[in-house]
Amino acid sequence: MAIGDSFEVTVGGVDGISYVDTGMYGTAEYGAVYVVEGEDPAIVDSGIGTNYGAILDGLAERGIAPEDLATIALTHVHLDHAGGAGYLAEACPNADVVVHERGARHLVDPSRLVAGTKQAVGDQWEFYADPKPIPEDRIREVTGGDTVDLGDRVLRIHHTPGHAPHQVVFEESDESVVFTADAAGIYVPELDSVRQTTPPPNFDLEQCLADLHTIRDCDPAVLCYAHFGPAATDDRLAEYADALTEWVGAVERKRDELGDDDAVIEYFGEHTSMVETWGERKGTAEERMNTRGVLTYLDSRTA
Template sequence: MENITALGGDVYEIDTRMAGFSGITAGYLILSDRPCLVETGTSTSAPVVRDALHHLGVGPDDLATVVVTHIHLDHAGGVGDIARYFPSADIVVHEKGARHLADPSRLMASARMVWGDRLDTLFGELSPTEASRIRALGDTGAVDLGNGRTLASHYSPGHAKHHVGLIDSSTGDLYVGDAAGVYLPQTGDLRPVTPPPDFDLDTALNSIALFQALAPERLLFSHYGPVQEVEDILERSAEELKIWVDLTRQAKSEGMDLDHAVAMVRDRTRGRYTALQADDETAEQFELLSGAPSNVAGILHWLDRVAP
């Protein structure tokens, strides 16, 4: 199947084809003794992911675990559907996100407020998962991949208060979710993801420092794909956060409303990203994943809390 890429170490990247796009959201299958899916993608992606797992020999009762880095709909929107397709799998999530997988009503209502009618085409509807199948992680935890291999969980809020990073004891792969930003392999661009209401700069920088301390062999981005230049990318991730915060703080100090702040930050950062000088489709893809309005709104929300 053309949406499956073998990454070595029994790890397979699955393009979950969010909203029909390629190269936007990745799920990862660890085909160990106890097969584990990291990230489900959206609800509308669930059949794509199911078919990829079946193609890789993982039948309905073979999947042991589904782990999500956090409960945003581009990462976990398909959890309820995947749980139904693979009835033997445990569903693993940080304890701050667990109740929203069991009862997604509040999460879906707030997503509807943000996205409006676009919600249905971009994400679909997160279906509930039986509470008995959900395993909640604390600040650290581990998923048994079989044969002595584990996927260790490390609490990494900043992007979202229910976010974890996951490191594979066998490969040294670190699944970074959104805590290190969005990486675009076509152009090598990296941009932060700082949506409201949870973004907090110090917490986000501490999460990146934690990732550096874990000394991973490789970073696996949910958006998008594997990156070998671990130290360089994590340093860039911290630098990008500081630049966006500094510019947004300047806009706020000049009394700009959200629209003017977004326009200013977008204009001042445009030259940093090759994708925005590329073809329209690549630029649209980048903006969908790390939209300036959402990023600036999240930073302003944080600034209002820490420096009203």
């Protein structure tokens, strides 16, 4: 697999769904945008904005012209999922941008989202493109229980706010697929395992565990991870529940031991195992960000 390449989802006999490796943060097998073919084609998420041309190329590979794209379905408005939406909406003039009602205002005016992202990702901001505002009349606000009609397919929306209050997952029941956003963690194909994603400021362990039950109730055969790629469901949801709980416990114990949050952040950044997979810069930055998210959660729990 290489950055910019497009691949069919073949797990579980899924038909008519593919994904593009967007090369997020200059890292292969980290960021995926899904193309859902059909009468009214859609994409799920939009990437970071920098390599949105690769998504247009992925559509072309599936015979979908920009003017034929009907929906840009955003799982949430964090910029690694929604940063390219304005660029793609501009290039695909007939596409509605679907987003949870709590995130819509950030697509119209992304300034606060940009500020928060810069604070969360630090010097990784250099990998981002400044998001383009989206006109209000191009945005369709949704919430849990709503559906997106794609003609011969339907995406059912489930609200999963543990990672962010504006996060949803999309269920395509005919193909037994759930597009998991960040609600089921990060799938690492090279390791065939799932890892935590717990960024500040909204990570909530109990709600994240409840969100896993929401996905489980859909009974999907295949999980399409935004980070990264499709995988058979098998025991992935239970694996992630254990991984999240163990991760939060590890950060809490290290805080008790060191008594200094900066030292805790540096400890986990220096001891992450993901350097070999994602490279030193991304692996270290990811672990530091996730540690900050857990520390923020622990503070909110005792407030």
